[in-house]
Every structure is written in C-alpha cells, then in structure tokens.
Amino acid sequence: MHRPLHVRPLGFELTGLGACPSLTWRSIVWGKELLVKCLRWRVGTGSRINCKMDSWLPGHTDFTPFSFIGADSSLQADIDRILSIPLSIFPTEDVLIWNGNNSGNYTVKSGYHFAAFVADLQDASSTNNFEKWWTKFWKLKLPTKLRIFVWKVFHNALPVAAELK
Numbered sequence: 001m002h003r004p005l006h007v008r009p010l011g012f013e014l015t016g017l018g019a020c021p022s023l024t025w026r027s028i029v030w031g032k033e034l035l036v037k038c039l040r041w042r043v044g045t046g047s048r049i050n051c052k053m054d055s056w057l058p059g060h061t062d063f064t065p066f067s068f069i070g071a072d073s074s075l076q077a078d079i080d081r082i083l084s085i086p087l088s089i090f091p092t093e094d095v096l097i098w099n100g101n102n103s104g105n106y107t108v109k110s111g112y113h114f115a116a117f118v119a120d121l122q123d124a125s126s127t128n129n130f131e132k133w134w135t136k137f138w139k140l141k142l143p144t145k146l147r148i149f150v151w152k153v154f155h156n157a158l159p160v161a162a163e164l165k
Helices: 023-037 072-083 108-139 144-154
Strands: 039-042 095-098
Touching: 023 039, 023 108, 108 144
Parallel strands: none
Antiparallel strands: 039 095
C-alpha cells in the first residue's frame, strides 16, 4: 500500500490526507471515508458500542439515534428501531457490518452503488447551493451590465479567442 512518508502510522481509521497528498493517497482516503459512512455495528453484547457516537441503529442514514430534543415522533421511531434489533440468546461480539447489502459483507458492486448514491446526493446539494447563490446574486442592486458580465464569466460565455474556436 502506498503511504506518504509524512503520515504517521496511527491506524487506518485515524489517517487523513496530510499536507501534500498524492493522487493515490487521496483515492485511498476517499475510499476509506466512503467505507466508514456505510459501516454500522451489529449489536451483540453492546460492550464495544458507544450508543451516542457509533453507527448502530438500523433504518437511519447515519445509523445513530435522533437527538432527544425535538418532536416525540422521532423518539418513538428510535424506540421502534431499537426494539426491532434481533438479539441472540448466547452472548456474541459486536461486529462492524457493511450496510450496503443484506448480507452485511462488502462487495465491489454494493460499494459502487453506495458511491454513486453519495455522489448523486452531493450533486443535488451543490446544485441547490448554486441555484440559491444565483437567486441572491440576481436580487443584488447592481448595474444590469455588470450582472450579465458576471453571469457570462461564470458560464464561459465571454467572446474571447479561446471560446470562439
């Protein structure tokens, strides 16, 4: 595995990009972050799970309980999810599982589908932010010529030699 020299061996879950990461290292960290987003704990004895911080509750996008501040409906939904967790008669270890498929095992196919799902969510949110920004921009009290010029700059619509080719 390729690892930059400036990153200390702190463990896979603690590593980050560092100061000047290579493309390979960026890809590894991106994959690690994607993997962590879709992992959750399968409850056994519960001794390894931090109930407030760890992902363990089925049915949520982040698998953690809703905040106790707010509507009672979210609290009841959490209670129902907790009660739906199957418990074994024999004590078993808490296990991290992949939540991208029913088996709990990671596959490249399920990882790809999860990555595509996350990318779609990010595209939708960035598009919404972009649209909000332009809505606010058009409401500014600026000369019309300046507003149109800025729009052309952002959309590469200025008639310059590079764009006319």
